[in-house]
């Protein structure tokens with residue numbers, strides 16, 4: 001399944017990873033997400049055949065107002 005990688009700023013523990021994961025999983029077309037605070041990265045797995053604008057993923061993370069994201 002297609003996966004989008006994001007660079008995330010502001011994560012410092014597993015709790016942050018969970019918040020990023022939840023934010024990404026709310027975006028339509030995302031089936032699951034994971035994050036790694038040590039790497040400062042997150043990955044969103046997309047539903048097969050679905051196009052998800054990376055900007056929507058970035059916006060979902062930025063909407064937390066705690067973390068910021070950019071395309072990796």
Ligand SMILES: [Cu+2]
Pocket residue numbers: 011012013014015016017
């Ligand atoms: Cu944290």
